[in-house]
Amino acid sequence: MEIDKYSSVPLYAQLKTLITERIDSGVYPEGEQIPTEMAFCKELQLSRPTVRQAIAELVSEGLLVIMKGKGTFVRTEAKRLNITGFSAFKFAFLSGQSLEQKQFVDYRRLDFAALSKEQQQIFALNKNGNERGFYEVIWTERQDNRVYVLCHSLIPVAMFPSLTEDIHDRKSMIDITANRYPLLPQRANWRIFYRPSNQIEARALDMNKGAAVLISEAVFQSRNGSICESSAAVLRADICMLQFDPSSK
Amino acid sequence: MEIDKYSSVPLYAQLKTLITERIDSGVYPEGEQIPTEMAFCKELQLSRPTVRQAIAELVSEGLLVIMKGKGTFVRTEAKRLNITGFSAFKFAFLSGQSLEQKQFVDYRRLDFAALSKEQQQIFALNKNGNERGFYEVIWTERQDNRVYVLCHSLIPVAMFPSLTEDIHDRKSMIDITANRYPLLPQRANWRIFYRPSNQIEARALDMNKGAAVLISEAVFQSRNGSICESSAAVLRADICMLQFDPSSK
Numbered sequence: 001m002e003i004d005k006y007s008s009v010p011l012y013a014q015l016k017t018l019i020t021e022r023i024d025s026g027v028y029p030e031g032e033q034i035p036t037e038m039a040f041c042k043e044l045q046l047s048r049p050t051v052r053q054a055i056a057e058l059v060s061e062g063l064l065v066i067m068k069g070k071g072t073f074v075r076t077e078a079k080r081l082n083i084t085g086f087s088a089f090k091f092a093f094l095s096g097q098s099l100e101q102k103q104f105v106d107y108r109r110l111d112f113a114a115l116s117k118e119q120q121q122i123f124a125l126n127k128n129g130n131e132r133g134f135y136e137v138i139w140t141e142r143q144d145n146r147v148y149v150l151c152h153s154l155i156p157v158a159m160f161p162s163l164t165e166d167i168h169d170r171k172s173m174i175d176i177t178a179n180r181y182p183l184l185p186q187r188a189n190w191r192i193f194y195r196p197s198n199q200i201e202a203r204a205l206d207m208n209k210g211a212a213v214l215i216s217e218a219v220f221q222s223r224n225g226s227i228c229e230s231s232a233a234v235l236r237a238d239i240c241m242l243q244f245d246p247s248s249k
Numbered sequence: 250m251e252i253d254k255y256s257s258v259p260l261y262a263q264l265k266t267l268i269t270e271r272i273d274s275g276v277y278p279e280g281e282q283i284p285t286e287m288a289f290c291k292e293l294q295l296s297r298p299t300v301r302q303a304i305a306e307l308v309s310e311g312l313l314v315i316m317k318g319k320g321t322f323v324r325t326e327a328k329r330l331n332i333t334g335f336s337a338f339k340f341a342f343l344s345g346q347s348l349e350q351k352q353f354v355d356y357r358r359l360d361f362a363a364l365s366k367e368q369q370q371i372f373a374l375n376k377n378g379n380e381r382g383f384y385e386v387i388w389t390e391r392q393d394n395r396v397y398v399l400c401h402s403l404i405p406v407a408m409f410p411s412l413t414e415d416i417h418d419r420k421s422m423i424d425i426t427a428n429r430y431p432l433l434p435q436r437a438n439w440r441i442f443y444r445p446s447n448q449i450e451a452r453a454l455d456m457n458k459g460a461a462v463l464i465s466e467a468v469f470q471s472r473n474g475s476i477c478e479s480s481a482a483v484l485r486a487d488i489c490m491l492q493f494d495p496s497s498k
Contacts, residue, residue: 052301060308060315061459062445068306080442089498190493193329194443194461194486196311210310212443212461212486237443237461244439249338 003044011046015054018044023063023074031076034064079239081143086242088188088218091233093137093153094160095185096173102139105150105204107164109157110134119154119230122219126226129158137167140204150204150234159183159228183228185220192216194237201234212237252293260295264303267293272312272323280325283313328488330392335491337437337467340482342386342402343409344434345422351388354399354453356413358406359383368403368479371468375475378407386416389453399453399483408432408477432477434469441465443486450483461486 022028040051058064065073089095111133137153166176202209214235222228271277289300307313314322338344361379386402415425451458463484471477
């Protein structure tokens with residue numbers, strides 16, 4: 001299409017259509033930089049504010065991406081990772097098979113008072129065991145060389161008294177959970193939702209702040225009825241395909 | 250904070266911090282319009298490109314939202330809908346309890362050749378039953394007066410020969426599925442992922458094109474082993490909280 005200065009369609013809207021057409025037809029390929037604002041002004045005899053508005057709207061619609069200090073690029077459909085066997089238990093620390101797949105970001109001990117209101121309500125169901133506080137364990141996991149999830153878990157110290165030492169010593173999960181079968185996650189209350197990432201999540205997941213993440217939150221009850229773990233997994237929404245095992249009704 | 254023209258921090262970055270602080274402190278409340286570019290230029294003695302860059306980056310980070318022809322607004326955290334009992338079967342047409350909760354957008358008959366390659370591969374597993382084609386049923390569902398999901402289902406005509414007439418006559422699901430127990434969804438292959446919405450989805454879900462949606466895709470096998478339905482539910486990511494029933498390991 002051409003820009004028509006006498007059309008009733010605003011110039012910025014015409015430019016949006018033109019850029020979109022050029023993306024669809026491959027003139028501006030996926031992942032490639034588009035011309036600068038100045039280049040559009042020159043090529044099409046448009047004012048800078050007109051060009052700015054068109055680009056800003058295409059950015060807010062997700063077709064273009066601004067990379068700080070680099071320029072404006074056509075969004076790429078990143079290759080998806082198939083996260084197989086997805087379930088509430090997939091990111092439970094205490095259900096994990098091995099520590100080797102986990103890259104620890106932090107583990108520390110918190111008092112009950114230091115938990116969020118929501119977390120306090122969850123663990124208040126445990127009549128005792130809260131007075132010794134909680135371990136907060138934070139780690140990331142990779143697949144195909146990409147970090148795709150940032151996991152947080154809260155675990156009562158009373159149930160796993162030497163957890164941070166065990167992690168530090170790189171004990172195997174089998175040893176950590178040995179003889180603690182009644183305390184391991186057995187039942188889950190689970191939910192998934194979407195939100196923009198905050199700065200910490202963005203840094204850990206190697207994405208822009210505000211980029212989409214999927215949150216998988218679960219509260220785990222052990223065989224003996226206590227709340228043994230509360231977990232939140234923050235997944236890169238742009239690359240994760242959550243694959244559930246076949247399920248029956 | 251104040252804008253410091255002699256700082257080594259770029260002016261646009263200082264303005265970003267200033268706007269973010271005003272949002273955090275409630276000077277610019279959630280969902281409200283922020284001042285125009287010109288107003289920022291005047292108040293803080295900044296150039297228009299500086300103001301534009303700050304706002305464009307806050308938009309791409311999701312803190313601000315441009316509403317066409319209206320201005321720039323502080324993002325609101327929409328009140329979430331709890332979508333309870335979430336599972337692969339929740340949005341299967343053939344598992345539905347009643348047609349009353351469904352608002353039909355379209356239902357039509359398609360030949361095998363008209364299906365997407367992916368859908369053809371799915372139904373190719375059925376040795377016969379494909380030659381009569383498929384019903385495509387499209388509907389939306391509401392909760393708290395908000396449309397939150399756009400559902401598509403493909404169902405082989407051979408298995409439910411009078412489906413569109415039954416829908417048209419507003420037959421009850423009990424009558425539609427009577428005596429067809431071996432053909433109803435019994436086992437699901439299921440996955441969830443995120444992507445920006447296309448124009449049709451955006452219109453049906455009353456959101457901007459490119460706004461985030463969660464896709465819940467499932468292929469259902471019936472008790473007799475045939476593929477009885479392939480479904481895709483497109484959920485508004487900004488308002489849906491997917492709540493699973495408690496599950497056991």
